[in-house]
Amino acid sequence: MRHFLNLREHSPAALRALADRALMIKRGEATPGAIKGRTLVMLFFNSSLRTRASFEAAMGRFGGSAIVLNVGSDTWSLETRDGVRMDGDAPEHVREAAAVLGRYGDAVAVRSFATMRDHGADFADAIVRAFAAYADVPVISMESASEHPCQGLTDWVTMIEQLRETRGRRFTLTWAPHVKPLPMAVPHSAVLAAAAAGMLVTIARPRGYALRPEIMATARQWAAAGGGSIEETENHTDARRGADVLYVKSWGAAFADNAGPVNNPNLADWLVTRDHLGQDTRLMHCLPVRRNVVIADDALDDPRSVVIDQAENRLWAQAAILDAVFNAERGA
Amino acid sequence: MRHFLNLREHSPAALRALADRALMIKRGEATPGAIKGRTLVMLFFNSSLRTRASFEAAMGRFGGSAIVLNVGSDTWSLETRDGVRMDGDAPEHVREAAAVLGRYGDAVAVRSFATMRDHGADFADAIVRAFAAYADVPVISMESASEHPCQGLTDWVTMIEQLRETRGRRFTLTWAPHVKPLPMAVPHSAVLAAAAAGMLVTIARPRGYALRPEIMATARQWAAAGGGSIEETENHTDARRGADVLYVKSWGAAFADNAGPVNNPNLADWLVTRDHLGQDTRLMHCLPVRRNVVIADDALDDPRSVVIDQAENRLWAQAAILDAVFNAERGA
Amino acid sequence: MRHFLNLREHSPAALRALADRALMIKRGEATPGAIKGRTLVMLFFNSSLRTRASFEAAMGRFGGSAIVLNVGSDTWSLETRDGVRMDGDAPEHVREAAAVLGRYGDAVAVRSFATMRDHGADFADAIVRAFAAYADVPVISMESASEHPCQGLTDWVTMIEQLRETRGRRFTLTWAPHVKPLPMAVPHSAVLAAAAAGMLVTIARPRGYALRPEIMATARQWAAAGGGSIEETENHTDARRGADVLYVKSWGAAFADNAGPVNNPNLADWLVTRDHLGQDTRLMHCLPVRRNVVIADDALDDPRSVVIDQAENRLWAQAAILDAVFNAERGA
Numbered sequence: 001m002r003h004f005l006n007l008r009e010h011s012p013a014a015l016r017a018l019a020d021r022a023l024m025i026k027r028g029e030a031t032p033g034a035i036k037g038r039t040l041v042m043l044f045f046n047s048s049l050r051t052r053a054s055f056e057a058a059m060g061r062f063g064g065s066a067i068v069l070n071v072g073s074d075t076w077s078l079e080t081r082d083g084v085r086m087d088g089d090a091p092e093h094v095r096e097a098a099a100v101l102g103r104y105g106d107a108v109a110v111r112s113f114a115t116m117r118d119h120g121a122d123f124a125d126a127i128v129r130a131f132a133a134y135a136d137v138p139v140i141s142m143e144s145a146s147e148h149p150c151q152g153l154t155d156w157v158t159m160i161e162q163l164r165e166t167r168g169r170r171f172t173l174t175w176a177p178h179v180k181p182l183p184m185a186v187p188h189s190a191v192l193a194a195a196a197a198g199m200l201v202t203i204a205r206p207r208g209y210a211l212r213p214e215i216m217a218t219a220r221q222w223a224a225a226g227g228g229s230i231e232e233t234e235n236h237t238d239a240r241r242g243a244d245v246l247y248v249k250s251w252g253a254a255f256a257d258n259a260g261p262v263n264n265p266n267l268a269d270w271l272v273t274r275d276h277l278g279q280d281t282r283l284m285h286c287l288p289v290r291r292n293v294v295i296a297d298d299a300l301d302d303p304r305s306v307v308i309d310q311a312e313n314r315l316w317a318q319a320a321i322l323d324a325v326f327n328a329e330r331g332a
Numbered sequence: 333m334r335h336f337l338n339l340r341e342h343s344p345a346a347l348r349a350l351a352d353r354a355l356m357i358k359r360g361e362a363t364p365g366a367i368k369g370r371t372l373v374m375l376f377f378n379s380s381l382r383t384r385a386s387f388e389a390a391m392g393r394f395g396g397s398a399i400v401l402n403v404g405s406d407t408w409s410l411e412t413r414d415g416v417r418m419d420g421d422a423p424e425h426v427r428e429a430a431a432v433l434g435r436y437g438d439a440v441a442v443r444s445f446a447t448m449r450d451h452g453a454d455f456a457d458a459i460v461r462a463f464a465a466y467a468d469v470p471v472i473s474m475e476s477a478s479e480h481p482c483q484g485l486t487d488w489v490t491m492i493e494q495l496r497e498t499r500g501r502r503f504t505l506t507w508a509p510h511v512k513p514l515p516m517a518v519p520h521s522a523v524l525a526a527a528a529a530g531m532l533v534t535i536a537r538p539r540g541y542a543l544r545p546e547i548m549a550t551a552r553q554w555a556a557a558g559g560g561s562i563e564e565t566e567n568h569t570d571a572r573r574g575a576d577v578l579y580v581k582s583w584g585a586a587f588a589d590n591a592g593p594v595n596n597p598n599l600a601d602w603l604v605t606r607d608h609l610g611q612d613t614r615l616m617h618c619l620p621v622r623r624n625v626v627i628a629d630d631a632l633d634d635p636r637s638v639v640i641d642q643a644e645n646r647l648w649a650q651a652a653i654l655d656a657v658f659n660a661e662r663g664a
Numbered sequence: 665m666r667h668f669l670n671l672r673e674h675s676p677a678a679l680r681a682l683a684d685r686a687l688m689i690k691r692g693e694a695t696p697g698a699i700k701g702r703t704l705v706m707l708f709f710n711s712s713l714r715t716r717a718s719f720e721a722a723m724g725r726f727g728g729s730a731i732v733l734n735v736g737s738d739t740w741s742l743e744t745r746d747g748v749r750m751d752g753d754a755p756e757h758v759r760e761a762a763a764v765l766g767r768y769g770d771a772v773a774v775r776s777f778a779t780m781r782d783h784g785a786d787f788a789d790a791i792v793r794a795f796a797a798y799a800d801v802p803v804i805s806m807e808s809a810s811e812h813p814c815q816g817l818t819d820w821v822t823m824i825e826q827l828r829e830t831r832g833r834r835f836t837l838t839w840a841p842h843v844k845p846l847p848m849a850v851p852h853s854a855v856l857a858a859a860a861a862g863m864l865v866t867i868a869r870p871r872g873y874a875l876r877p878e879i880m881a882t883a884r885q886w887a888a889a890g891g892g893s894i895e896e897t898e899n900h901t902d903a904r905r906g907a908d909v910l911y912v913k914s915w916g917a918a919f920a921d922n923a924g925p926v927n928n929p930n931l932a933d934w935l936v937t938r939d940h941l942g943q944d945t946r947l948m949h950c951l952p953v954r955r956n957v958v959i960a961d962d963a964l965d966d967p968r969s970v971v972i973d974q975a976e977n978r979l980w981a982q983a984a985i986l987d988a989v990f991n992a993e994r995g996a
Contacts, residue, residue: 049401053401057371060371065720065724067717067720079955083961084956085957092713096952096972100714100976103975104718288428288429289425291417297414311431312435315435385705385768389705392703392729620755622750623757629747640763644764
């Protein structure tokens, strides 16, 4: 594995091997030895708490070091278009920035969110793709417009940890209200992970909030190959009932034509409460979560919520990813 | 010792042991071995120069690593109230943030200044207390509204280094003018340290600038138990005369009802000059210091000023604190 | 070598030894062993991508650690004048900041750009000089108003790598257009490096854009001693023809009296294109570069462009500098 830009361009088998390896590292049964002595350059176009801290912790814990560069969405930008006369805001082209940072680190990790303005352009993941093209080292996405693959792999790790066998288990992704429209990267990767895991996937979301068709197509293909299934519904009550995993996430209708606002009062009953948890349901969310807007206190504070374990697993999933890309680099 | 949130909830004996250990580490007679291989997560709600650099230096020098997260007071905030519907500015509750960061690090250090708007709420140290409640690892305060305990321990270290025997020596804390009202965390911890050290403490400050009564009560109790004393005066001339330690600090009358502004021309003679130093006085200040507003050049540049040694001791005091909390964690 | 504040206060022979050492480190023929276990404190008054990442990479790769402090040009400032009453924006004097940071690190690296408002004051490099005066450890300039010495040494390293023998080879520094006036630190150090390397130096720039006379005087002296030469011309076409190294850089006429704007349409033909490259010309630029404003795509993407190798060499040049200052410190 050279780059780790998303889940959809890897095979379910390769992702499963990474997830298993992450759990072995967590239990102390394996060591990500390729991290030792390596340098990871992390470039953030958007702010981060968990992603940054968990990557730094993974590098530091296993003997590597991390260089963190906060670009700041307002203060500096990289030109991604070819052939333009660069007399605007961007003082540097991504070709140079990627090539240079690739000389300073053994891998480069990049976060560049969806702009939410041009959905087609967002989905092309220009910044992350350009880094993969121009840096001479492995590139890891720390979330782009199309996916949040480190989160998606973490979700799979967490479901294996919680359920042991994931095949044939019920995974419900449920949309939730929010104060503003959010990108779709997290639900995209979560659905792909559940499909790759052979789960019976239900996506509950209001009319107009469909996920991106390209992602759904891959998820359906993976589900079919792995013994799982994909369904979509606008009825959250039925969808939540009996779920082994209830994965809650809000997203704006970023790629849809006629969606309403995410804080539409008519959608207020999409809030997830303890009443929606079955006896053995595990409640998952990528965090941060707005309490009593997205999920009610009584659900989040219930023992069936595994959101803290899920967040911890970022560390272990990323240790497995780093080990894999550094090993591939060493072999190249 | 599990957490290090303030001085007042530890015993003078335990604090003295830490101070002695810091000096042994400084002299190379002891090694804070528990730091090796450990990760400290540092979360700043307010900016920092000395605190951040000295913690990072302590971790790096003894084989650990530090993760620094600058929250920024304006860009992000954590909800601390329970049960609220989080539809405002704060995208995350401190319950989740604390629990997650505790999974990534072996200890979490937090800085959260007084808001200076609601004194009672400030003194409750909600952010730091929430981290201690929800993170599953030791929590260290890098300054909250009520105290700056790492500074206070450093001050004690510095006084032992300078005076050898502190019991019965004269410690004068003197208020000084400033361009804006500052929090009381530093003078609170300094007075507690001097009281714990058995010193004859005098607090010189204008009418209306009393320190917080809870802090004064503990200081009086410690002084009584340790052979020292606590006095307050509005006459800075008498108070400074003959001091073994002249500790200068400005603070706003944050918890007082009828204080005037800190840059009141009537208070300009509270500026500390070389004339206020006795033959053997040590001049202390936590830095940063506004020259010729708080302390005059001739005093700061005098050999009796130990402010640079005092700042260096942050490194050694914090090495001792880190070693203690990591050791306790290991034993738990 | 105690401090590394600029090129002009070192001897060409000492700088050449550093450049050779950098190449040996790059090739794995030498190890900068003095970096191991050391702490570098980096203080940025201006933002940075390459400088910060390459210094952190050099420290991390060879077993040291780096503490990065971003002062931010707007949010905080250090007073540099002596004797003033500090009742303005600056909460701390450089005397204290330098002395304290010197206690936390084994060396301090500082970046403080030209203000472009007061050219004489800029050239005095007050911040960097104050750090050298008040920190008790070696100080490295990461660019001040007068020079960017780490870049200049890197340029020399790159030219040795590319040309093997630099004496008698043709070095052309050519001014280029930009969207705003930039400081002269980079061209100053580049010209000094080329002069020290015994090259035939031509500086092509519009009328009114002369470099600082003090720098030119040193460059002429070094060129005379080393078998090289210094010429200045306003004719970029002749200057570029036959250059072994074409070094492109824009600068504002910061120290000149009657210069026009850098984006003057009459100067648009100073843009460097592939047509300006001779068969064996190496194209150099310190980056970041605005494509098609400063250098055209066809030149930057030509195999004769060595800008990425040049940027990589920052890492190796700085490893040599750090090793030298830490070794000197150890010997002191």
